Structure formats: C-alpha cells, structure tokens
Amino acid sequence: MSIFVTLFAISLNAILAENFILVKFLGICPFMGVSKKLDTSLGMGLAVIFVMALASAATWAVNEFLLVPLSLAYMQTVVFILVIAALVQFVEMFLQKALPALYQSLGIYLPLITTNCAVLGVALLNIQNGYTFLESVVYGITGGIGFTLAIVLFSSIRERLEDCDCPKAFKGFPLALIAAGLLALSFMGFSGFKVF
Amino acid sequence: MEKILYAIGVLGVLGAVFGGILAVASRIFAVKVDERLPKLTGALPGANCGGCGFAGCQAYAQAVLDGKAAIGLCAAGGAEAAKKMSEVMGVETAAVERKVAMVKCRGQHHLPKGRYEGIADCRAAMFVTGNGPTACPSGCLGFGTCETVCKFDAIHVVGGVARVDADKCTGCMQCVDVCPRKVIVPVTYDSDIVIACSNHQRGAYTRKFCDIGCVGCHLCEKQCDYDAIHVINNLATIDYSKCVSCGRCAAVCPRQLISDSNLRTDMDAVPAMHR
Numbered sequence: 001m002s003i004f005v006t007l008f009a010i011s012l013n014a015i016l017a018e019n020f021i022l023v024k025f026l027g028i029c030p031f032m033g034v035s036k037k038l039d040t041s042l043g044m045g046l047a048v049i050f051v052m053a054l055a056s057a058a059t060w061a062v063n064e065f066l067l068v069p070l071s072l073a074y075m076q077t078v079v080f081i082l083v084i085a086a087l088v089q090f091v092e093m094f095l096q097k098a099l100p101a102l103y104q105s106l107g108i109y110l111p112l113i114t115t116n117c118a119v120l121g122v123a124l125l126n127i128q129n130g131y132t133f134l135e136s137v138v139y140g141i142t143g144g145i146g147f148t149l150a151i152v153l154f155s156s157i158r159e160r161l162e163d164c165d166c167p168k169a170f171k172g173f174p175l176a177l178i179a180a181g182l183l184a185l186s187f188m189g190f191s192g193f194k195v196f
Numbered sequence: 197m198e199k200i201l202y203a204i205g206v207l208g209v210l211g212a213v214f215g216g217i218l219a220v221a222s223r224i225f226a227v228k229v230d231e232r233l234p235k236l237t238g239a240l241p242g243a244n245c246g247g248c249g250f251a252g253c254q255a256y257a258q259a260v261l262d263g264k265a266a267i268g269l270c271a272a273g274g275a276e277a278a279k280k281m282s283e284v285m286g287v288e289t290a291a292v293e294r295k296v297a298m299v300k301c302r303g304q305h306h307l308p309k310g311r312y313e314g315i316a317d318c319r320a321a322m323f324v325t326g327n328g329p330t331a332c333p334s335g336c337l338g339f340g341t342c343e344t345v346c347k348f349d350a351i352h353v354v355g356g357v358a359r360v361d362a363d364k365c366t367g368c369m370q371c372v373d374v375c376p377r378k379v380i381v382p383v384t385y386d387s388d389i390v391i392a393c394s395n396h397q398r399g400a401y402t403r404k405f406c407d408i409g410c411v412g413c414h415l416c417e418k419q420c421d422y423d424a425i426h427v428i429n430n431l432a433t434i435d436y437s438k439c440v441s442c443g444r445c446a447a448v449c450p451r452q453l454i455s456d457s458n459l460r461t462d463m464d465a466v467p468a469m470h471r
Contacts, residue, residue, distance in 0.1 A: 066210075070202050072202060079207065079210065082214065083214075089218055090217065093218075096225065
C-alpha cells in the first residue's frame with residue numbers, strides 16, 4: 001500500500017468514521033460551550049486544527065526520542081499534558097508578536113484548548129495506533145478538521161433552534177443536547193465502513 | 197529505584213526546560229501594551245453592549261487611545277465613565293447629555309389586522325404578514341424583540357406594549373436599532389414633554405383603528421407660544437431647541453399623548469389592552 005493510500009485512509013477515518021466529537025466523544029466541552037454562533041465555532045475549529053497538528057508532531061517526537069528509549073512509556077499522559085500546555089503558551093506568545101491579526105481571531109480560543117481532551121486524545125491515539133511521524137501529523141490535522149466539521153454543523157443547527165417554538169422546558173441546553181445526540185447518531189452511519 | 201529516578205528526572209528536566217523557554221519567549225515576544233489601555237477599559241462598564249459603535253468595551257478603549265474615537269460615546273457608562281476616561285487621557289471633561297430610549301406608542305389600542313401565530317419576534321412578524329399584524333402601520337407590535345436585546349433589564353413588554361424603565365436605561369440604543377417599526381427613539385432623560393405616538397396616517401383613518409393615536413388636530417400647535425411643536429406629516433413633533441416645557445400642549449391634547457408621564461410611567465399603570 002503506497003503512503004498516499006495510507007494517509008488518505010487515516011484522513012477519512014479521522015474526519016468521518018472516527019470523528020473526534022461525534023464518535024469518540026472527545027472534546028465535548030468546547031462542542032457545547034462555543035457552538036452558539038457559527039463564526040465563533042469556526043474560529044474554535046481552526047484553532048483546534050492548528051493545535052492538534054502541532055501537538056501531534058511534538059508529542060510524537062517526545063515519545064519516540066525520550067520516553068521510549070528510557071522505557072517511560074507509562075508516563076505518556078502526564079508528559080503529553082505538560083508538552084501541550086507549554087506548546088500552546090509558546091504559540092500564543094509567538095502569535096501575539098508576529099501575527100497580531102491571527103492572534104486576535106484565535107487568541108481567545110487558544111488557552112481554552114490547552115487541556116482539551118481531543119488534543120490529548122490525538123497525542124495518545126497516535127502512539128496507540130503506532131503511527132509514523134508523517135501519519136501522526138496528518139491524523140492531527142484531519143482530526144482537527146473532523147472537529148471543525150462537527151462543531152460547524154452543530155452551531156448551524158443551534159442557530160436555527162434559537163428561533164424555534166418549543167416547549168419552555170426544552171429551550172436552550174436541553175434541546176442542544178438532544179440535537180447533539182441526533183447528530184452523533186447520524187455519524188454512526190459512517191462506522192463499520194472500512195477504508196481499505 | 198532507578199526507574200523512579202528516571203521518571204522524576206525526565207519530568208523535572210522537561211518542566212525546567214519548558215519553563216526556561218517560556219521565560220525567554222516572554223521576553224523576546226513581549227508586546228508593549230500602553231499602560232493607559234487597562235485603565236480606559238476599567239473605566240467602561242464592561243457590558244460590551246455596542247452602543248458606542250465599536251465591537252466592545254475593549255475595542256472602544258483602544259480606539260480612544262489611538263485617537264480614533266471621542267471620549268463620551270459610552271452611553272451606558274455616562275458622565276462618570278467619560279470623566280474617568282478624560283482623567284486617564286489628560287483632557288478636559290466634556291459634558292454628556294444622558295439619553296434614554298422611549299417607545300413612541302402607548303399600546304395595542306390599535307386593532308389587529310389578522311391573527312398572527314408565528315415566531316414571537318417582531319422582525320419575523322414583519323416579514324410574514326407584510327408590514328406587521330396590526331392595523332396601525334407604525335405601532336408597537338409587542339412581541340418583545342427589544343426586551344431580548346436589552347442587556348440592562350430596562351425594557352419590558354407590559355400589556356402588549358414595550359415600556360422603558362428610564363432609570364435602568366443606559367441609552368445603548370440596541371432596542372432602537374432592532375425595532376423593525378422604528379417605534380423606539382432616543383430622547384433626553386430630562387425631557388418633560390414627549391409624544392407617545394409614531395403614526396403618520398391621516399386623522400380620519402387613524403380614528404378607525406386606534407383610540408389613542410395622534411390625529412393631527414393641530415390643537416397643540418395653536419397653543420404653543422414658542423413655535424416648538426408642529427404637526428408634520430399628520431404627527432405632532434417637538435423641536436426641543438425651542439421647547440421650554442411649559443406643558444400647555446400636554447393640557448390641551450384630546451388624546452393625552454403629550455406628557456412626561458409617557459417617559460416615566462409606573463410600569464404597572466400601563467393602560468390595559470382592549471381589542
């Protein structure tokens with residue numbers, strides 16, 4: 001199997017069949033919290049893509065060159081949290097100086113992502129699945145795209161739900177939770193479909 | 197034993213290295229923030245109502261700092277915020293006239309045109325039924341879109357008509373912008389004379405659908421010694437630069453439209469709806 005086929009399979013898997021939010025149920029906090037408006041959820045999604053790609057690369061390197069040689073693989077979780085937190089902090093500072101425009105649009109979401117379990121999840125899954133460096137980075141990016149897809153779909157639904165005439169007990173979060181459940185159910189349709 | 201030492205060592209070294217990198221980075225990438233900016237932001241109420249025309253309090257503070265905006269645009273913060281901001285910027289305080297929103301309609305005395313059962317939102321009602329479900333083309337629809345946009349709990353629909361609580365109103369004018377019929381207008385807080393109708397129909401026609409709307413009878417205009425009130429396009433209109441608040445027009449109005457009580461009515465004392 002050529003490398004492109006493998007990468008394509010990983011991408012399709014990360015975006016649809018094993019969508020981080022709707023199938024793996026990782027990163028539910030921003031999914032419910034930042035999905036009230038379409039444009040903010042898009043901003044959040046872009047920030048997640050960015051951080052997940054960087055975190056995949058950094059944690060893969062740390063694991064491969066530090067934890068495995070010292071046979072400290074059982075410390076993955078705590079070390080990855082440290083790496084991701086430091087990385088996000090650094091990126092935030094760098095953006096504020098170098099690209100103020102990007103900082104303005106991503107800035108408020110970046111700290112929110114630091115301890116997001118979708119980001120930690122992608123780092124741990126890379127190791128679990130035994131991905132190479134390139135595969136890890138692609139999995140990180142496409143996992144982020146899957147996150148963006150889910151949150152953008154969901155926020156568009158919620159914007160419409162705002163105006164609907166529903167019983168008072170369902171208004172707001174109850175209805176949003178039901179909608180999230182139905183959306184997750186629809187993504188079940190992709191499961192069981194194996195790419196290559 | 198060795199393994200524990202390795203674990204402690206790796207985590208400790210990683211932590212120290214990251215800490216060091218971040219410390220250096222914070223120096224290298226330090227962005228100079230004008231120390232006046234947090235002070236300016238602190239002087240503003242922080243409600244992010246958007247009444248000043250900027251994206252939020254922070255954006256307005258930045259614009260003032262850059263000299264792109266004048267001090268005193270913040271209606272919610274009023275004179276106090278303007279004073280604090282002037283001190284920070286080191287300029288003279290400009291007096292700010294307090295403005296509040298006022299609903300130029302006294303309620304659903306006007307007849308309905310048909311039955312509307314759609315989304316309870318004035319903007320939606322205006323779309324569906326072609327200029328709204330009331331026979332009066334300019335009266336308050338009473339679905340409370342203004343109530344939902346108000347961040348200060350200052351406007352409420354009582355008995356089918358929106359009423360402003362002038363003491364709570366900060367003058368951000370979000371309700372003015374959102375009202376699809378433009379029934380809500382800004383007025384000076386101290387106004388003694390206001391006109392609570394925005395109907396421009398002819399008197400004979402107005403009588404058919406509303407028993408408290410302005411009919412353009414010109415009685416107020418004849419009473420006024422200061423040339424301050426005129427019936428323009430079938431609706432009494434006050435020129436506040438000339439008005440001295442003598443109240444003679446209010447006394448003579450056959451429909452009791454002209455009074456400061458329209459601005460400062462006790463919320464409970466609103467006339468009941470009768471269709």
